[in-house]
Amino acid sequence: MKLKVYADRMSxxxxxxxxxxxxxxxxxxxxxxxxxxxxxxxxxxxxxVDGRFKLFESHAILIYIASAFPGVANxxxxxxxxxxxxxxxxxDWHHLNLRRGTAGYVLNTVLAPLLGLPxxxxxxxxxxxxxxxxxxxxxxxxxxxxxxxxxxSFRPSIxxxxxxxxxMQLQLLDEKDHDRIIGPYKKVQQWIxxxxxxxxxxxxxxxxxxxxxxARLSAxxxxxxxxxxxxxxxxPIFSKM
Amino acid sequence: MKLKVYADRMSxxxxxxxxxxxxxxxxxxxxxxxxxxxxxxxxxxxxxVDGRFKLFESHAILIYIASAFPGVANxxxxxxxxxxxxxxxxxDWHHLNLRRGTAGYVLNTVLAPLLGLPxxxxxxxxxxxxxxxxxxxxxxxxxxxxxxxxxxSFRPSIxxxxxxxxxMQLQLLDEKDHDRIIGPYKKVQQWIxxxxxxxxxxxxxxxxxxxxxxARLSAxxxxxxxxxxxxxxxxPIFSKM
Numbered sequence: 001m002k003l004k005v006y007a008d009r010m011s012x013x014x015x016x017x018x019x020x021x022x023x024x025x026x027x028x029x030x031x032x033x034x035x036x037x038x039x040x041x042x043x044x045x046x047x048x049v050d051g052r053f054k055l056f057e058s059h060a061i062l063i064y065i066a067s068a069f070p071g072v073a074n075x076x077x078x079x080x081x082x083x084x085x086x087x088x089x090x091x092d093w094h095h096l097n098l099r100r101g102t103a104g105y106v107l108n109t110v111l112a113p114l115l116g117l118p119x120x121x122x123x124x125x126x127x128x129x130x131x132x133x134x135x136x137x138x139x140x141x142x143x144x145x146x147x148x149x150x151x152x153s154f155r156p157s158i159x160x161x162x163x164x165x166x167x168m169q170l171q172l173l174d175e176k177d178h179d180r181i182i183g184p185y186k187k188v189q190q191w192i193x194x195x196x197x198x199x200x201x202x203x204x205x206x207x208x209x210x211x212x213x214x215a216r217l218s219a220x221x222x223x224x225x226x227x228x229x230x231x232x233x234x235x236p237i238f239s240k241m
Numbered sequence: 242m243k244l245k246v247y248a249d250r251m252s253x254x255x256x257x258x259x260x261x262x263x264x265x266x267x268x269x270x271x272x273x274x275x276x277x278x279x280x281x282x283x284x285x286x287x288x289x290v291d292g293r294f295k296l297f298e299s300h301a302i303l304i305y306i307a308s309a310f311p312g313v314a315n316x317x318x319x320x321x322x323x324x325x326x327x328x329x330x331x332x333d334w335h336h337l338n339l340r341r342g343t344a345g346y347v348l349n350t351v352l353a354p355l356l357g358l359p360x361x362x363x364x365x366x367x368x369x370x371x372x373x374x375x376x377x378x379x380x381x382x383x384x385x386x387x388x389x390x391x392x393x394s395f396r397p398s399i400x401x402x403x404x405x406x407x408x409m410q411l412q413l414l415d416e417k418d419h420d421r422i423i424g425p426y427k428k429v430q431q432w433i434x435x436x437x438x439x440x441x442x443x444x445x446x447x448x449x450x451x452x453x454x455x456a457r458l459s460a461x462x463x464x465x466x467x468x469x470x471x472x473x474x475x476x477p478i479f480s481k482m
Contacts, residue, residue: 053323053326055326055327055330056330057329057330057333057334058333059329059333060326060327060329060330060332060333061326063325063326063329064322064323064325064326064329067322067325067326068322068323068326081305081308081309082294082305082309084304084305084308085294085296085301085302085304085305085308085309086296086301088298088300088301088304088305089296089297089298089301091301091333092298092299092300092301092332092336093298095333095336095337096336096337096340096341099337100337
């Protein structure tokens, strides 16, 4: 029986699991669950069902698949206790730092109106602080080793995949805002590219839904900008603003 | 060389690690680090140093010690991949649920003034929602099995210890507030007692610093209440309020 993966590709942890399975040749049945229609008792995706075994929480799922399925290369989740521990440490850190910052910032600058929620400038400002501090930690601590991946590794681990899928959510930002936030972090940018390359073509295929939403948001924004210019022509008073 | 544990017993994850080592007879050198004087690159306690190996993030530390040190009974972190996965799932869930709710609520109702910060009623209200929903999840999902511990187990795991140490932070609340919040959750209360019993006498010994602060806060509160009564006698206008 195939591993069932309940996922919404708009959710970054769902994408991490889908990419991981595809890269490692694990056959899955992907069951699309919109975030607004949850299936598991804690009302979250992603979740997996392996025979009679059910599991959720993306990090726990990545570790389980890496441990229980044959054919997953050791670099994804090394057998060595110390290297494993360092990966756990990054994954734990992720929750209250990179995830909190990214999710809070994207929600309060872009996604809220699409979900029928008000934009909250104060929450966005607080989330931005957490996000910037998290990017700085990745740049200066997690990526300070020799290799292009976290913890100085030369091959990616489940932590690289999980964190890069999180950061990809920033694609939804207005381009100027995106560049302002991520621009200063050169190693982070190289690391995203290295992770994409190490998992292609699955990385882009699974992110396609995000790229499409991004294109739709950009189109909306430029038509809004056009509208403002036209309004400016019609009502010259605005040109003074 | 003894395992070095950098800890502040006022921090719930520090306590979980100290109790775990003591219960399992692991000799440690405890190095007291006040939260305001951090030692590791991400400015957090707890952290451990095992020979040349450094690690932080309490869940990663508990897993590492349970895996790398001989003599830790299997129930704390079972070898079986499925049981391990369920424990990881609870630990991951902890971060953005029980921890966020408990830490946010205690900070914004009790601790903020001690740290020179203002109390924030809105943040307290938001944290209370997360806290109550987390307690309800523990009561109705994680504790719905046969045994007295999480996931229906008959012996505690590192997840029980980590979550119970978190909930103990609620001891710092005003008694009425504590009872209002935790009162409805009978299984949660029994589970706290079971975890205390399974780890005594270390549990209370390590929590002693918390109990002492609790006593100090209660004394302050009752002298404040006395003060208000006296002020009421002096200035009867307040009796109309």
